[in-house]
Amino acid sequence: MRKINFAGGEPFMYPKFLGPMVQFCKADLGLESVSIVTNGSLVKREFLEQYGRYIDIMAVSCDSFDEQTNIDIGRGKGDQVTQLFRIAGWCREYGIKFKLNTVVCNLNHLEDMNAIIEQIRPFRWKCFQVLLVRGENDSEKTLRDVRKFQISDEQYQDFCRRHEHQASFVAEPNNLMAKSYLVLDEYMRFLDRDGREPSSSILDVDVFTALGQVFWDEESFKQRGGIYDWSRDTTQSGCGVGNNKDLDW
Template identity: 40%
Template sequence: MLPPAVNFHINRHCNARCRFCFATFRDVSGQLSLPEAMKTIDLLHAAGAEKLNFAGGEPTLHPQLGALLRHAHGLGLVTSVVTNGARLERLLLEHAEVLDWAGLSVDSAREDVEVALGRSRGQHVAQSIRLAALCRASGVRVKLNTVVTTLNAEEDLSGLVRQIAPERWKVFQVLPMLGQNDGAVEPLLISAEAFEGFVRRHEPLRAEGLAPVVEDNDTMRGSYAMIDPAGRFFGNATGAHVYSDPIVTHGVAATLAQVGFVPHKFEGRGGRYTW
C-alpha cells in the first residue's frame, strides 16, 4: 500500500558533492519529461498520496520544478522540497504560494566541516540560516535535515537548530549504500553508540519543541516510498538500490510491490505527522 508521503527524486544533477550521498543515481540514465512527471504525480495522487517531497540531486536546479509544484499543489497534495538551498531563493520568489515545506540540508554549524563533507564551498551555514528566515517570511514551513558522520558526531548543534528554528528536525545516521556512495562514505561511517551520543546531546532541545526525529540505518531501510529520476520506485532494504518497472506504464501498486517497501516501518519512523 502506498504511504501518504512519497519522495520524488526528479533529477540527478547537483551543485554539491556530498561524500555520503545515498542518491547519486550513478546507475540511472535519463529523467522523465514534464508530461511523464506530471502523469506520475497524477497516479500517486489517485493511489492515495497526500504529501510529495521533491528531492534530487538538487531539485531547485530542475528547470520545471515550479511547474511540478504547481501541478501537485493543484491536485491538493502537500508539497515539499529537500534542498541545499542552491536556487531556493528564486523558487520562493516565483512559487512560494504552491510550496508548503522546505527541507534544508545542514549537517554542521561549522563552515569548514560542511566544506569537508562536500556540502558546499563555504557559507552554507550562513546561507541556510538566511533561507530559513526567508521561507518563514514567504509562508513556507521549515524542516531541517542533518546527517551524522565522523566529522560532526561530536558537535553540539543546539545553537544552529535554534537559529534555523525548524518545525521538524530529522537526524540521520550516515547510510552506506552500494552503487551510490561506496568508495567515498567509508571514512564517515559511525557506530550506533556514536549516533546515540549525538542524539542524547540534543535531548534538551525537546523542552523547546526542537527535539530531533531520529533515524538510524535500520530505520531508514525499507521505510520510504521513493521514486528515481526515471520514474521508477526504488528501495534500499538490501543495502543497494532496487528499481521497479516504470510507474507510468505499470501502475503504482504493482511497481511499489517490486522494491521491498515495508509499510509498518514507515509508520514506525513517524513518517505520518501533521503536515
C-alpha cells in the same frame, strides 16, 4: 496520493521546471503536501516569492554549523550557514514550513548544535545516521565512498542524547532508514533496497502493482515518524493553498 517530495541531486539546478511542477502538484492536483529537499545554495527569494504559495515544506540539508566542517564533508564553499538563515527567514515570510536535515557522521558527531537550532527554529529537524548502501557508496569503485564518514551506533546515540530535548528533533538511525523510503527514479520506477531490480514504471502499470514488485518496510516508515503534520501553516504570512485534513492513516 497525498504528499510529494522533490529531492535530488539538487532540484534548484532546474528552477524553470521545479516551479511549474510544485504549482501543478498543489493547485491542479490539490495535494496535501508539496515539499522540496535542497542544499540551499541555489535558493533565491524571487523563486519563493513566485512559487512559495505552492510549497508546504522546504527542507535544507546542512550537516554542521561550522563552515570548515561543511567544506570537509563536501557541502558548500563556506557560506552554507549564512544561506541557511536566509532561507529560514524567507520560509517564515512566505508561510512555508522550514525543515532541517542533518547527516551525522564522523566529522560532526561531537558537535553541539543546540544554540543554532534554537535560533533558526525548524519545525522538524531530521538527524540521519550516515548510511552505507551496498553497491552505491561502499567502495573506491562507486561514485562516492561513505566508509570514511561512518560512525558507530554508540556515537550516533551520543549525538541524539545531546539534542533530543529539541522539540523539532527526529532521529533516523540506519535500522529505520535503510528500507523505509519509497523512491521513484527518473523512469518513475520504485527503487528496491532489498537487492531486487526496480519496479515497473507507474506510467505502464498501476501503483499497487509496482509496489508489489519491491520491498518497503512500512512499519519502519511509521517508527521513523513518516506521518506527521505536513501541510503548510496558513496562520503565517503568505497565501495558503490546499487543505489541512486530519491525518487519517
